[in-house]
Amino acid sequence: MNPVARLLETTFHAIWGPLSGLYQAQRHLLGALVLLVFTAMTMAVVTVYPQSNWDMLAYTATVLEDQIDDPVSLHDKAYELVRNDISEGAYLTLTEDRGYRVRQANDPAAFASMMGFYDLKLGYVETAKFLARFTDPVTALRWISTASAALTGLILLRWLARYKAMAAGPVVVSLLLLCAFGPTAALLSPDLYASAFLLLCFYLYCEKQDIGAALCLLAALLIRPDHLAFIGVFFAFCAIYGPGRLIMTLTFAAAAAAYLLILKDEGHPGWWIHMWFTHVEYVETLEGFDPPFSIVTYAQMLVRSTVRSLTNQTWIAVLFAQAVFFARCINAPAMPIRSRVLLYAIFTSILAKYFVFPHYETRFYFPYLMGMGMILLITRLRQDRGLMS
Template sequence: MLTKSPAPQNPLDRLTGAGLAWGVGTYARLAAPIGAAAFALYILFSAFTAWVMPDANWDMLPYLAIAEEGTYPDAQALHDYAYNTVKSGVSAGDYKALTDDGGGFRSHMAENAADFHSLLGMYRIKFLYAEILSTMSAVMSPVEAMRLVSVFSVLLFGAIALMWLRSEGALALAPVVGAVLIMADFGDAARASTPDLLTSALLLGGLYAYVRGREVATAILLFLAFMVRPDNIVFLAVFAVLLVAFRQRAWGALAGFAASFVAYFAISHWAHHPGWWPHLWFSSIEQHYNMDGFEPPFSIVAYLRAFATSLLRAVSLNSWVGVSVLALAGWFAADRAGFRLDRRAGILFAALVLGALAKFTVF
């Protein structure tokens, strides 16, 4: 049966087709360097925005305060230092937003040094971040020190991610990783003056070292990640349990957990941390104005209500739930296609999934 010949293409169609063919062929030949360059540009852009467009958040105040407690032992003097430092380092509009919410929590803390000081135990526990800020503040503005830590964290995270992709021969997928970071609000984390991205970068480095079998580096980096944010103990505990249960030799990860476990109790005692339930109450139930001696009785009803509120907020306002589901879907698709994780990586993936669920359940 005769078929009609396709109509001859016009010059524009031929030019477009040739251009697309050239682009596809070029990317196929240079996928790895192009992918690495695209990801590196995204990381550099994120670092640049972290410096020039930082997010002024209220947590800056207690973090700056705990960094200089040794210099200002008096609660009022420490309060004045923290607020004056932030005032001189952010715009007038940002400072007003941090100190005036119409008579609410922020307005109260701006006027009450004793109540502000009572909150510091929940921040003092992040020992390493405070020490870094204290050291850097000796040579630069404390607010600029916070921004520089954020910039360093972005660059460190990006460098480790590129190293990991290169070691797996997957640099061509670097733009996909960048897209996932965009969906996960990596840019917002980079702009925030908090220890979150620093601990993420150190944790990523520790997990990369674990996968590569670098036990000493694994132990050091996981412990440093814990010292920046001690709530990493939840993930480290889950990881350690899985390693023991599956009899996987990984003394670096186990040593990192053991050191963190011991340090957790020592740091909590030293920092005068109020404890799990009072901290959860403050974060998820009600912002209590003075945490000194605050010990509300445990209530399963209050806990479930806080859990439900956090779940609703995570699903409707945050991106990590969607990103996690996409990661699970990607793992399932890759596994069905025959690309299976090796034993060490499989245990790590399970620990990440269970650790995220445990962290969400506990706090």
Template sequence: MNGLVSIVDRMALAGGERAIRVWSSQAARFGLAALALFTLAVAVVAYLFPITNWDIFAYLASAYETPGMNAEALHRHAYETVRNSVTDGRFTVLTEDREYRIRQYADPQAFATMLGFYKVKWLYTASIGWLSELTEPLNAIRLISALSAAAIGGLSIVWLWRERALHLAPLAIAALMLANFGEIARLGTPDAFSAAFFLTGILAFLRKSEIAAGVLLFLAFLARPDHAAYIGVLLAVSLLLRSFSWGVLAAFAGAVIAYVPITQAAGHPGWWIHMWFTHIEFVESLEGFDPPFSLLVYGRIVVQALARSFIENQWPAVLVVGCAGWWLLSRNRVELARREVIILVTTLLGIAAKFAVFPLYETRFHFAYLVAFSLVLIAALARLPKRCATV
């Protein structure tokens, strides 16, 4: 019996060693396959099983609106489109779950006052409108979500391939999972859509492709204007660390110039009203709503958002783990390119700046920055064995 156990142990050990040798020789291919399959799975799930939340009504109406269209027509289009595409139970939840939803379903004028929050994401709503010429509006949203997920996963593959880090693709998959990639891809919101432009722009920045960086970062801003905060910090850190990027400068200048016209054209109610609505009270209509600014209320919002960030969401954990990895890399004397350092510093300062200007606790609002932060560190980790071999 002991001899049999010994034979089994030796076979298991030999099998384990053989598996390790196979992985070592084919790690990049396995990593590529794993990341590609993960991306494909997320994109397919995003298309087939989308998450339908209340915001879908507002995005549909914003994409459908043309000059002179009245509130009743926008309201009818949005609600009938969703009613024809979801179950009766889900539609009931979206229209009767709370007083806010009941009022929005019953009152087209109240519903129309909310659209400024959504029309300001101009490129996203415009893309829904453009695709709606070819397919059903909700299918257009699903297509945008699926294609955005595919673009983010594909960009991750290209990023790791250029850095010869595809063997570390499992770490990229873990980072994407921790950053809620799957859930964000299923949402009918501009988070994944804008992240695709943003991350491609960041890779262009790292490769010093200034035209591409400027164009892509500006497109990310047009999809989600709050990216302007990160782009501004990126410009400042680039100047401080002596790696000026005129592409980033162009993107930030474009964002500054376009911000007021876009918000005014969208009918955005303003920073403080948006803050109040998001964190204090979902008022049923914005008509005549103008709460006075209060430093005490602002402080309360920041504290509550911080608490919910650390208790309910993963993004602080991703940053903590990332900072620990950055420290370990520095301890092992792994050299980072200057623009890689700029991205790491900008991510920490940019999230802090964005949080101070408009505290948002959900991981999806920081998703693009977390992915950029993680991919820079994973690419640097791929250089660790070479460095250690020379020490």
């Protein structure tokens, strides 16, 4: 080895050795600190640099519906509140970016026809209404996003702490980055709010706290009713394997009943119309809109969504990596039965949800990918320590 290379090697080891020793001695504290700092940073960024999306107009209107009956006044007030909250350029994007947004900004009836997509997120809407007693509706929605980010980080930290795995904090942060935690927190949507309850459910179920897990599932359903797909799959696996069978059976029955009532009472336009609106075209008004079901169109939706997922999103790559990690690095028969049931249910529900409604954005799979990641991470650590049952 030449003198320059020897000097570089000596310098590297002189720096790396003490740092590695310090990390090993304080790895749990440092790992927890990394996760906490990342969570706090995310909260700060979405607070100081808030994002705007068209859905915030509709959700603002849902918060105001109890106060304003007239569709024209409701439309005008919602747009006024959002305009006061965001920059002029962002507002122009939300109102003049495309024909759909132009129509919504200028036609209160067309805007009102869209409300069935949003009114059914009862848990999200009611939370925002409560917070709007203390601030304006748009700020209330932002508070929910920020609090959801904080709650998510704390749940993950508690999960790591329970299994003395806080040193894996940087690994969890990496998974959060891959699963679009920051962009999801920045949106004014119920996605991260429901995700926090799902992650808490996963943790509680692994800890044999079935009633708490069931309550979290029902909360997630009220925030985003489409999580019924996971509840149904989870109930099936619990019924097959045994742990939590009774509680999850009752939970699924209650969730299914609540789902039907919500869809009936809140005027949702229906599965096929929602699919068409999301994957074919943003029709400017839903009044009189009733496209016939087509298996060819449905297949085109699946193909189009898959291509968009592969080219613009990360969730398929993360799911594939987790499946490979499970196959190569996990002793499945030795896993705790509850971890195995939950892992199988989450994986199956992702596939089921995709075929029922092929969302292409990673944010829709965030809680499931994080739940699988935490189960695999904890299982591998316990396996390495010789603690597998």
